[in-house]
């Protein structure tokens with residue numbers, strides 16, 4: 001039986017300030033780095049060693065993966081990065097904190113966004129520095145695929161092709177796979193693997209720094225799942 005390890009990156013400096021982060025490439029906080037190291041220790045204590053790992057193009061996930069694999073002394077294993085594992089793009093909310101958001105858009109609108117699956121946040125324009133086309137790391141991505149602000153549904157629709165094309169083939173080979181990513185991109189994988197509805201997935205919250213282990217059986221059905229720690 002092979003394992004899929006889903007790990008949300010440790011606390012970032014904007015998580016600490018309660019700011020919408022999205023595709024903003026902020027670093028982990030010191031606490032976030034400790035969370036990542038702890039996740040590595042937990043995997044080691046259960047003798048769970050990834051054969052291969054995947055992250056987004058954002059440093060908070062990339063460094064989380066590094067610190068985990070350093071704890072496991074497995075830095076030599078193959079590691080792949082894919083923009084499609086990035087966090088949900090929060091559009092014009094990126095950078096705002098909780099107070100600024102409710103002051104600018106009102107508590108009612110926040111409540112709607114919070115409970116929605118297919119509602120997009122305010123979009124950023126093509127000239128806005130938060131529009132990813134201005135970032136060199138996305139130069140290889142067709143511009144029409146780059147978001148101005150995503151609903152959770154949009155995020156699901158771009159994560160799943162990454163799963164199908166790159167992660168699933170490794171799972172079918174029986175590999176133990178680590179995906180170090182973000183709250184909403186991991187929700188997309190969990191929604192698909194557990195066959196959850198939009199109403200169900202909006203209630204799923206993934207804690208930072210705690211490895212979620214999914215034991216996969218024949219045709220990759222989820223036989224068992226549990227958090228370490």
Ligand SMILES: Cc1ccc(S(=O)(=O)Nc2cc3c(c(O)c2O)C(=O)c2ccccc2C3=O)cc1
Pocket residue numbers: 018019020093096097098099101110113114120121
């Ligand atoms: C930066 C920040 C603003 C608001 C909050 S909250 O306490 O109101 N909780 C909250 C708010 C939201 C969300 C949320 O999950 C949440 O707990 C969202 O998922 C969301 C998605 C797309 C646009 C807006 C939101 C959103 O405002 C938390 C953090």
